[in-house]
Amino acid sequence: MDTKEILQVVDVVSNEKGVSKEVIFEAIEAALAAATRKVGGEHMDVRVAIDRHSGSYETFRRWTVVDDEADEFDPEQQFTLSGAQRDHPGVAVGDVIEEPLPAVPFGRIASQMAKQVIVQKVRDAEREKIVETYTPRIGHMLVGQVKRLDRGNLIVDLGGNVDALLTRDEMIARENIRIGDRVCALLADARIEQRGPQLFLTRRAPKLMMELFRREVPEVADGIVEVIACARDPGVRAKIAVRSYDPRIDPIGACVGMHGTRVQAVSNELAGERVDIVLFDVNPAQFVLNSLSPAKVVSITMDEESHTMDVAVAEDQLSIAIGRGGQNVRLASELTGWELNLMTEEQASQKQEAEIGTLRQMFVDKLDLDQSVADILVQEGFTSVEEVAFVPAAELLAIEEFDEDLVQELRSRAQNLLLTQEISREEEFGDVEPAADLLEVEGMSRRLAYRLAAHGIVTREDLADQAVPDLLDIDGFDETLAGQLIMAARSAWFTDGAQA
Incomplete structure (x- = not known):
């Protein structure tokens, strides 16, 4: 393959496939390297560098420098550090040594291999370009023509030699779609696959109906009417919520259309799905x-x-x-x-x-x-003791049946009850405060930490020293919880050991 052929191949393939020239150059370099290995040895590490302007190229054999005591050593692709330093002083482990190779004549088999590598690289580049082009359109409606059936799934031609897959699970149940039919679907995903289409469609997503109304209703497309939300039972029934930003326009009437033509067009597109239009x-x-x-x-x-x-x-x-x-x-x-x-x-x-x-x-x-007093509180919307204790007194005095003495008594009783409950909690936990590192143990709650502290388990280290039976007498602990917290406390031991 001479220099003129290389430049000609790059120009032709790049123009035909719409792939950048750099991708084609890299494909040819990989192909020439593969063909060189075919002639000189499959285990060689070969690099080919093509001049992007002249088309001339150089071939190099590469060795990676490894430590003298490396567990695995491949003489075809590696040099030991001591051996490499004899001819290349100053190299270090991990460096790559290159030596030029003469250009070898490529026979028919080697040339065929080069062609296969180029074709595969171009195909991969085309797939990446399709994904890159369509990724920003995920969630948008696409229209295509059914190209063929594949085990119940549909291959949809979107034009420009781009295919998409509509699986049976993403189709509307019992709808009859034939080869050659035009179909609307939402782009659900775009990802690189080794074989087959990279674009995946769905006809079951609620947003598809919203997009169809955008297409059929000019007021929606112009932003005067907005489809706020949609809920679907695909192929059977759906509800959409609409609102209007122009008081002169009825959003429901705009979506229904004259004699129901607009909503009927959407329904026909989705296998006769009945649509309820709801005012937001x-x-x-x-x-x-x-x-x-x-x-x-x-x-x-x-x-x-x-x-x-x-x-x-x-x-x-x-x-x-x-x-x-x-x-x-x-x-x-x-x-x-x-x-x-x-x-x-x-x-x-x-x-x-x-x-x-x-x-x-x-x-x-x-x-x-x-x-009678409790009935009045409920009728006035009070639902907790906290509300009675802390609501402004003026709100209680505004109740017709309440006077100042009753309001003061109610607030006093409620506040006293809350204070008693708080004191009871403090007595339950005791005077000992849990350490900060105990509170930070994974799965630890504040209440559990105070209960542990009341039993002398104050720090993470204290908890790590415990056994499961030691915690079972403490209220709120069972075998599972005790085991989880003890292991979480001990995790610091393993972390510290690894760092050491």
């Missing part, structure tokens, strides 16, 4: 109410701490709210992000009465109150 509301309760349509909601009780809502509906509306197989309430829950507990009015009333009874009894027992 910043008020979570109203948003949930909208999302449960067509069911009519009687009342909603929110619990922000657990992020749940108890939704009460009339007896004849319960089956509508739940939907077939729980589909309606499940999609509403996914759409709004709230866990929804559906119940009838009677069930909601019973649950509320039970909760009120529990709170009332808690105030009666802990603060020694009459039931």
Whole structure:
């Protein structure tokens, strides 16, 4: 292979495949090195350097310098340090010694090998380029034509000699797609694979429906109407939440279109999937109410701490709210992000009465109150002794049935109870403070650390010296927990030993 051939191959392959010339040069260097080894010896370490301007190239044989006492030594690729220093003073272990080799004539087999290496390098470069081009488009909708079927999976031609894979698991159930059909899908991943496509599609992702509405509804594409969220049961039913940034435009009407043409186009693209379009509301309760349509909601009780809502509906509306197989309430829950507990009015009333009874009894027992006073606290929204103790006195005085003396007595009882509980905890733990390193033991809680300190186990070292049976008499410890904490405390021993 002369210099003109090398430059010509680089230009032709780079232009045909759209791969940088540097990649082609590196491929030819690797091919020439492989062919040189074929002639001179398979175990040789060979490097070929091609001049990027003239096309001329040089061939070098390489040896790595290793210690004289190395466990493994390969004379074909390594020099011992003492042997290398005789001819190359100043070299050190790890250095590479190169000696030029004469250019060897390449026969038919060697030339064929060179060609295979170049083809493989170009193919790898093409795959990397495809992944690099499509990675920024992950999460976007792509449109392609079904090229062939492969064991139930679809190979989709995206154009430009780029294929993508749509697996059976990412297709909509029971949809009938044939070779030659145009298909819309979301790009789920782009990664380098040894064989086959590097792009992976899905038709089950909620974002695909959002992208389809962006395509079909000009107001969504222009940003006047926004699709906030989507929840899907692919191929069966979906809910989308929309809002409008222009008070003159109805977001639901814009997405439905004249005679339902827009929403029908989206539905047809997704194997007839039925779409409920829901008006988004910043008020979570109203948003949930909208999302449960067509069911009519009687009342909603929110619990922000657990992020749940108890939704009460009339007896004849319960089956509508739940939907077939729980589909309606499940999609509403996914759409709004709230866990929804559906119940009838009677069930909601019973649950509320039970909760009120529990709170009332808690105030009666802990603060020694009459039931009438406890009822008033519950009705005013108090749910804990801490609220009674620390809420501003003015809020309690604003309650019609309370006077200043009653408010002072309530606050005093609540504060005294909390103080008693705090003293009780201090007595339980004792006066001994656990050391900082004991609190830092993996899996250690503050309460457990104080319990250990009360039994004389104050530092990490103290805990590491214990055996599991030593801790079983301490409240809160079982064999598993004791073993885990002791081993965590002892981990410092092994770390210190390794460092030493």
